[in-house]
Amino acid sequence: MIAGGIIQQFLKYCQKNNIRFLLVVDAAYQELLQDSFPTETLLFYPRTQIKQASSFKKILLYFKCLLAIRRFNADIAFNIEEDSVSHRLTQLSAAKFKLGSNLARNKHGYDHVLDINYFNRDPAHKHRWYGFAEVFNKLGLQTLQPSYLRLTVQNISDPLLEKFSHLDVDLEAPLIAIHASAAKDYKKWPATNFAELIFLLNKQGYKTVLIGAGDADQQANKNILECIKDNYSNSNTDIDIDIECTDLCNQLSLFELASLLTQVKAMIGNDSGPFHLAAALGVKGCVIFGPTDVALWRPLSKDSIVLKSEQACAPECTKIGCIYNNRCLKSIKPWQVLEKLQNLL
Numbered sequence: 001m002i003a004g005g006i007i008q009q010f011l012k013y014c015q016k017n018n019i020r021f022l023l024v025v026d027a028a029y030q031e032l033l034q035d036s037f038p039t040e041t042l043l044f045y046p047r048t049q050i051k052q053a054s055s056f057k058k059i060l061l062y063f064k065c066l067l068a069i070r071r072f073n074a075d076i077a078f079n080i081e082e083d084s085v086s087h088r089l090t091q092l093s094a095a096k097f098k099l100g101s102n103l104a105r106n107k108h109g110y111d112h113v114l115d116i117n118y119f120n121r122d123p124a125h126k127h128r129w130y131g132f133a134e135v136f137n138k139l140g141l142q143t144l145q146p147s148y149l150r151l152t153v154q155n156i157s158d159p160l161l162e163k164f165s166h167l168d169v170d171l172e173a174p175l176i177a178i179h180a181s182a183a184k185d186y187k188k189w190p191a192t193n194f195a196e197l198i199f200l201l202n203k204q205g206y207k208t209v210l211i212g213a214g215d216a217d218q219q220a221n222k223n224i225l226e227c228i229k230d231n232y233s234n235s236n237t238d239i240d241i242d243i244e245c246t247d248l249c250n251q252l253s254l255f256e257l258a259s260l261l262t263q264v265k266a267m268i269g270n271d272s273g274p275f276h277l278a279a280a281l282g283v284k285g286c287v288i289f290g291p292t293d294v295a296l297w298r299p300l301s302k303d304s305i306v307l308k309s310e311q312a313c314a315p316e317c318t319k320i321g322c323i324y325n326n327r328c329l330k331s332i333k334p335w336q337v338l339e340k341l342q343n344l345l
Contacts, residue, residue: 001276002300003080003132004036004149010141011041017140022072024065024089031255035152043068045085070094080135101135114138119296126295146300148280153258160259168246171263173207176341177278179269181212181220186326187270189288191220195227197268197334202243204338206265211257211274212249221247266341271297279304286340290329291322305340307332 007023014021023037027044043065050061069077069089077095079086082102090098091109100113107113118131129146137143156164156171164171180194198208210221228243252260257274258281261267267278267285275287279301287299289308298306309328 001148001273001280002129004280005147006129006132006136006141006144008036008150009144010136010139011037013141020072020074022069022074024069024086028254031253032151032258035154036150043072045089047085065089066092076139078135078139080132123295126293127298127300128296129300148276148300151258151280153255153262153281156259156263160256163256164260167248167251169209169248169260170207174205175264176201176206176208177211177261177264177267177269177283178208179211179217179267179272179274180224181217182270182272184292186290186322186329187272187292188220188329189270189290189332190330191223192227192231193330193332193334194224195231197337198224198228198245199232199243200334200338202245204342207244208246209260209264210245210247210249211252211260213252214250218249221249266345268337268341275299275304284344286337286344288329288332288337290326303344305344307337307340 011021011023013019021041022043023041024043024045025033027046028048030042030044033042045065046061050058053061066089070093074093074095076097076099077090077093078099078101079090080101082105087105090100097112098110100110101116102118103113103115114135116131116134118128121130127146133141133143133146161171169175178194178198180189180191182188201208210224212218212221225245225247228245232243248260254277258277261278261281261283264283267275267283269275269278269285269287271287271289271292275285276299278285279299282301282303284303285299285301286305286307289306294306294308298304309331
């Protein structure tokens with residue numbers, strides 16, 4: 001999401017200069033990107049298929065993708081994601097010149113490695129976007145203004161409308177999407193806080209949908225629903241309110257999630273990929289930050305509000321070793337999130 005807008009501009013640069021271009025990207029993005037890049041410029045790495053396949057099929061799928069990359073016969077191959085898959089595919093691409101972007105990780109198998117400092121940058125250019133932009137600037141693209149991948153999500157198809165109906169999602173209702181998980185534990189706002197926030201949102205007339213994918217997200221949503229059942233059901237409270245909260249974890253593809261997000265009033269969540277997706281789609285939202293650096297990972301949308309506690313932790317604290325148990329995240333109250341959201345709406 002963060003580098004996508006730059007890649008789209010780089011494609012235009014390549015087309016203008018008669019340069020062939022190929023983007024290798026996770027197959028989970030295939031439907032989402034269908035209107036953002038020309039079909040012939042995309043090659044999809046079948047990450048999920050490889051993960052689920054037998055050992056023999058894993059090898060076949062991997063080498064089929066690798067052979068497609070090698071047949072492109074690139075003059076230059078480079079990676080910006082820095083994960084092990086993109087690193088290895090770049091090394092094996094058979095490109096005449098292989099370019100890396102991180103001296104700490106890309107030590108071998110490259111003809112040149114750019115010394116891009118993604119973290120210790122001046123405050124005005126600290127966001128991760130500027131690190132990506134620096135890579136493309138070395139390849140000839142002029143510096144742009146920070147922006148997301150530009151996505152085009154068409155009107156929701158009848159089959160998808162039917163699916164939402166089957167999942168008890170009322171698109172006519174004032175919906176708030178919530179992503180309660182994150183890649184790291186220190187980014188996760190407590191389930192009890194999310195449960196209370198959902199209760200407050202319901203009192204204001206909103207319906208909530210919990211989104212996510214994978215085991216961690218599923219567990220996070222389960223914890224929230226259990227907190228709601230234990231603390232906010234009609235049998236446990238004097239307030240006559242039936243909390244409407246639908247768990248959509250592992251029910252939607254990335255494209256279907258994007259389609260849903262275009263229909264919600266707002267998004268609330270931790271610092272995570274789904275929130276950046278919502279921000280890229282222009283969805284209003286409130287993102288809850290803990291010890292993560294806001295300047296580095298904040299949303300690139302003017303419609304997104306960052307909520308981070310001013311309560312400082314001890315100087316010796318780190319993201320993975322906080323003597324106050326990440327109080328900067330946990331001290332944020334549900335009513336504060338609701339207040340920020342209401343101001344935004």
